[in-house]
Amino acid sequence: MRVIIIGAGVVGLSTAYRLMKDGHDVTVLESGAYGEGPSHGNDAMVTNILSFPVPAPGTISQAARSFARPDAPISIACNPDLGYPEFLLRMAAATREHAFVRGTIAQDVLSRITFDGFDEFVADGLSFEMHRKGLLHVFESAAEYDAAMRLFEGFPRIRERVEPVVGHAALAEIDPGIDPAFTHGYFAPEDRQVEPVSLMDALVGALREHGVEVLEHTPVEGFVRNADGTVRAALTRSGAFDADVVVIAAGVGSRRLARELGFALPLFGGGGYSLDIACPDDVQPRTSVITGRTHIAISPLDRGLRVATGMIIGQRAPGVSQRRLERMVGHLHELYPTLRHVSAELDLGWSGLRPMSADGVPVIGALPGADNAILATGHAMLGLTYAPATATLVGRIVAGERLESDALLLSPERFVRRLSLGGRR
């Protein structure tokens, strides 16, 4: 089949690679240069334990309390877009217990197969930077830790992937640089670090080597449709690209493309930022770490340490202030006091807009009203992690396979239902 992939971020490129391997005639259309969006400077964590969507019970009140504090870990930005109030209401609805459970089950479909996807890349001979250093979530009190562990209740298959770490001495065995103020945590020993640019370079190299065109600076501006609503071609300034199937993996740009096809996809940007710090070997952290109170995430990479934070819901364009970066580095120093002596060049700060669906869960499936247009977006905090798993699901959809009921929870059909704020909590 002729498949057009719109968007050359980590999700679009992984999907192009899967479909190429499945024998399809694939072309990738990218509005800028490949891999320059949020896929570029993310925190490099590949995890199978963080299947919980961002809108969790309590998230909205936490974000609302942070409204006047732009440096808070989760905040809500102003956005004049007419679809934004409904998006926020849908997000509020998604914090209800049953929606959170459904979202976690849906995301775990991806978590369970994601490592296989990365292993397949390696088995195919793709060369990219990957480490298996695990992920440690750390807390400064038993109360914080207990609250975090309660999230796993009801999800035994996720719970069994983590090991509780109680007492600072136990944390220090995993990473001796962690400050004694951190007393509790849980460790996911199988989690990995994948440097995203090296992965995307490897994918583009393999695609081009096999004759797949990755056309940069070729934004898709619209579609030609058949009488039954299906897509016949993607329109660009350099002409129409005929397609049997179109995959919309355009990150935050997916909303506009879905609208072109008559579907109101509730998806906005979720801003975040990161900084690379060159660390001498003796103070380089040994594992990825996420902190409970301050919500910073760090990953040790070949070039040094990547530290990231921020979830600015509804942010319209990437951007980060010096003040936010300073605060993030301050939180890093609270976690690793030895890093106080390592210089952090704040002018190297990077920021990106994650594609964030209203319920925080990826949107993978045929677009309502255009059966041969498949959405593959909305991965929020976990787009790098879920890219190969998303590619696998899209490959199955293109092959006409029937997905199991948990995987169908990822379908955009869930947004066809009218918003309801009443009912079950």
Ligand SMILES: Cc1cc2nc3c(=O)[nH]c(=O)nc-3n(C[C@H](O)[C@H](O)[C@H](O)COP(=O)(O)OP(=O)(O)OC[C@H]3O[C@@H](n4cnc5c(N)ncnc54)[C@H](O)[C@@H]3O)c2cc1C
């Ligand atoms: C600070 C930060 C830290 C993060 N840390 C992690 C992490 O540790 N682990 C993890 O798994 N995830 C992480 N993420 C999330 C992850 O980076 C994103 O979910 C992921 O990059 C989304 O990839 P994507 O391919 O869907 O979108 P994008 O990377 O946005 O790619 C979409 C592409 O589509 C193109 N496009 C848009 N519109 C059009 C159009 N009309 N025509 C053609 N092309 C178009 C864009 O130019 C872009 O290149 C983090 C994100 C941030 C911001």
